[in-house]
Amino acid sequence: MSVHAVAKSLPLPDLARVPTVDEVGVDERVARFQTRSIKTASKLEALKLVLSMIDLTTLEGQDTPGKVRQLCQKAIHLHDSFPGLPHVAAVCVYPSMVEVAKRALQGTDINIASVATAFPSGMSSRAVKLDDTRMAVAAGANEIDMVISRGKFLAGDYRYVFDEIVAVKEACGGAHLKVILETGELGTLDRVRRASVLAMHAGADFIKTSTGKIQPAATMQVTLVMLLAIRDYYVETGRMVGMKPAGGISTAKLAIHYLVMLRETLGNAWMSPEWFRFGASSLANDVLMQIMKQTSGYYQSADYFSKD
Amino acid sequence: MATPQNKLAFDGGWDYDPAPESTDHIKLQKRYELFIGGEFVAPGKGRYFDSINPANEKKLARVADADEADVDRAVQAARKAYKGVWSRLPAKERGKYIFRIARIMQERAREFAAIESLDGGKPIRESRDVDVPLAAAHFFYYAGWADKLEYAFPGRRARPLGVAGQVIPWNFPLLMAAWKIAPALACGNTVVLKPAETTPLTALKLAEVIADAGLPPGVVNIVTGAGKTGAALVTHPDIDKVAFTGSTNVGRIIQRALAGTGKRYTLELGGKAANVIFEDAAIDQAVEGIVNGIFFNQGHVCCAGSRLLVQESVADEVIEKLKSRMETLIVGDPMDKNTDIGAINSAMQLEKIESYLKIGADEGGEMHQSSARLPSKGYWCAPTIFTNVAQSNRVVQEEIFGPVLAIQTFRTFDEALTKANNTPYGLSGGVWTDKGAKIFKMTQGLRAGVIWANTFNKFDPTSPFGGYKESGVGREGGLHGLDAYVRLGAE
Known part of the structure; x- marks a missing residue:
């Protein structure tokens, strides 16, 4: 029996029961999160939490083994002149760079995330996507960031999208699966909510906003809608699903707003790298700069933080 | 959805440290007098009451308790200002004064917000983001109407009513003061306002702003006190118009007292939406x-x-x-x-x-x-x-x-x-x-x-507000809000 046939036996979630989303209301709720004032010790704690939730990412055609090794070094040693900092959650690279990252991260418990399934567009056959996934897992990735077939989703072929996620999940084996919805291409928050439900029912361990290759990438609005979907799914099934906003979160202040939103939407059980990640490349340095400021009282020049 | 067993937990873990709004920048006097005829004057009988902070039960200030004679003084001052100055002022000059109040209020927004929260107990987020900005917006909005009444009531001449007696509640002290004062002044009336006894401080701060704005003495008078003071104001024979926001019970008493007097009134009362x-x-x-x-x-x-x-x-x-x-x-x-x-x-x-x-x-x-x-x-x-x-x-x-x-x-x-x-x-x-x-x-x-x-509790100065049935009589805000402060006649 083919993988496709096995997948077909799983029932689709009833998308007619997925609540609609009012965009104006979502904007207002997001604005409320942004009025929260996070100070002193709770700010420092939040900044460290943000660091520990980062998937340090490089996804360029021009990536070299050297750049990936540099990134891994940064992942382990964020800012050694300040003791007691956590390391990031994972390093996120293309499948061809997984081996390099694996060697560089040996002996640490930093995860290796690899994008797969013809990232970022997903415009390929299912066979190629599954091979892509298996290759990344075989090379040592323990987290797979897949993209959904947005074309099929927008055309209303939910069965296709659902089956594909089920199949990729199977190809992942023991690796965690993050499903990228590419919300910037979905157009409405209603679709974001439906895609979230579809992905979770198909077995996603995490749902993720964006590839970072399409604008807009992560926004607080789409992230809130996805968090609400995660909440309803948890209430219904008892299974926790993680959340990863990616792209466009480059300041500590914004990251803290995301934490506020996470805390007030899903509660404290989700406040760890096991359940929440930031997909970002430049966020870490701004957070480090804020941590230094929090303790020294001074802003340090950007040149005092390594750019990798 | 089935009754969920899988509850979310919001306690424990990462929490927010206190983030108190500073109060260093606000100036509160130990004692507040009545604002009559452009000056702060002691009440005739020398009685004062305490305004306390409901969040910690500490006294914030002593506030003058106006009796009938004090209210009479205020109404006389308002009448004098109406006859002598305000009703004769070119409309665009009235507008300038109201714009000035709005601007000063914006400049001192932080102070107003902090005092509003201290005196009334509402969260600083609301007084900062809702009450004070909306109050300023009301002054801006009606300032704009002052010299455009002919467009508000085309083909008719809008004349002011005279002296308005206004009684406001404790839930939105500054905002309600703005709702009442701004349209009254824009239409050329003068005002005696009585704030609620539990929340008089921002209205008294507003008196300072009005003094700073250089309004002619007596155009706005503010008398503080409890129900008796309010009763003295709304039943005063030389008042032309009563504007009241508060409970339906008090609204009924006012309506009864005004029956047959020919005085105009607007009542904004209770609700159960x-x-x-x-x-x-x-x-x-x-x-x-x-x-x-x-x-x-x-x-x-x-x-x-x-x-x-x-x-x-x-x-x-x-x-x-x-x-x-x-x-x-x-x-x-x-x-x-x-x-x-x-x-x-x-x-x-x-x-x-x-x-x-x-x-x-x-x-x-x-x-x-x-x-x-x-x-x-x-x-x-x-x-x-x-x-x-x-x-x-x-x-x-x-x-x-x-x-x-x-x-x-x-x-x-x-x-x-x-x-x-x-x-x-x-x-x-x-x-x-x-x-x-x-x-x-x-x-x-x-x-x-x-x-x-698909939303709730949205307010805007351009939108009329008021009730059916026991929720009240008349409309405040917007074009409709002007109607309550003018007498319409032939051009």
Whole structure:
């Protein structure tokens, strides 16, 4: 029996029961999160939490083994002149760079995330996507960031999208699966909510906003809608699903707003790298700069933080 | 959705440190006098009362208690200013003064916000983001109308009424002062305003602004005191117009006292608004709307959505989500920037709310409160909902004016509309549905002055506000708000 046939036996979630989303209301709720004032010790704690939730990412055609090794070094040693900092959650690279990252991260418990399934567009056959996934897992990735077939989703072929996620999940084996919805291409928050439900029912361990290759990438609005979907799914099934906003979160202040939103939407059980990640490349340095400021009282020049 | 066993936990773990708004920048005097004829003058009998901070029961200031003679002095000052200066001033000059008040208020917004929260107990987030900006907006808006009345009432001549006696409540002290004073001045009237006895301080700060703005003496007079002072003002024979916002009971007394006098009046009274949620609504945003509808300003809002009517197919889900959301509402120090729900305005109001909690429970209602820890000092009430209540329950019928929501379900559209209208009040209402046609059908059938669709508690100076039935007489705000302060005649 083919993988496709096995997948077909799983029932689709009833998308007619997925609540609609009012965009104006979502904007207002997001604005409320942004009025929260996070100070002193709770700010420092939040900044460290943000660091520990980062998937340090490089996804360029021009990536070299050297750049990936540099990134891994940064992942382990964020800012050694300040003791007691956590390391990031994972390093996120293309499948061809997984081996390099694996060697560089040996002996640490930093995860290796690899994008797969013809990232970022997903415009390929299912066979190629599954091979892509298996290759990344075989090379040592323990987290797979897949993209959904947005074309099929927008055309209303939910069965296709659902089956594909089920199949990729199977190809992942023991690796965690993050499903990228590419919300910037979905157009409405209603679709974001439906895609979230579809992905979770198909077995996603995490749902993720964006590839970072399409604008807009992560926004607080789409992230809130996805968090609400995660909440309803948890209430219904008892299974926790993680959340990863990616792209466009480059300041500590914004990251803290995301934490506020996470805390007030899903509660404290989700406040760890096991359940929440930031997909970002430049966020870490701004957070480090804020941590230094929090303790020294001074802003340090950007040149005092390594750019990798 | 099945009754969920998988509850979210919002306690423990990462929490917010206190983020108190600084009070270094505000100036409060130990004692406040009456503002009459452009000067701060002591009350004739030399009596004062305390204004206290409801969040810690500490005294903030002593405030003059005006008696009948003081009120008479204020009305005389207003009459003199009306005859001598204000009614003769070119309209665009009146506008300039009002613009000036608006600008100074904006410049001193932080101070106004902090004092409003200290004196009234409302969260600084609300006084900073809602009360003060809206109050300034009202002055800006009506300043613009001052020299354009001929466009507001085309083909007719709009003349001022004379002296307006205005009595305002404690729930939005500065904002209500703005609602009353701005249109009155724009139309060429002069004013005697009485703020509520528990929250007089921002009105007295406004008196300072009015003095700073250089308004001619007597155009705005502010007399402080309790019900007796208010009674002296609204029954004063030389008042041409009464504007009152407050309880329906007091409104009735005023209406009775004014009957046959020929004085004009607007009354903005109580409410028991229904927030109607249909099964096709955006549920999560509707839950936010419920929260904003009833927990905004501790529920001390005449247009609060204090009744929830929810379609039975989504009722369990909505109620569970509401309970979960209530756990994340931060109740406590009004001056903390993260506080969602502040202090109940006074000991008296807290007593009233608590008596309703008891009535609700005694009548068989199922009461649920958030687990928020309340401070030991001051007046507090945790956000509360009642389920298993019906139209015949007092918590469904009567205005509680606190953070207490009565929840009922409905099956059909007609049932929702009937229940929503089945109240002596008719100030506001809310409709939540994804269907535009249903919004229009519902809003046409609801007998209420303000109806929000897929949102709640939105205010704007350009929009008229007022009630049906026992919720009051007349409209404030917008073009309609001018109408209450002019006498229309031939050109």
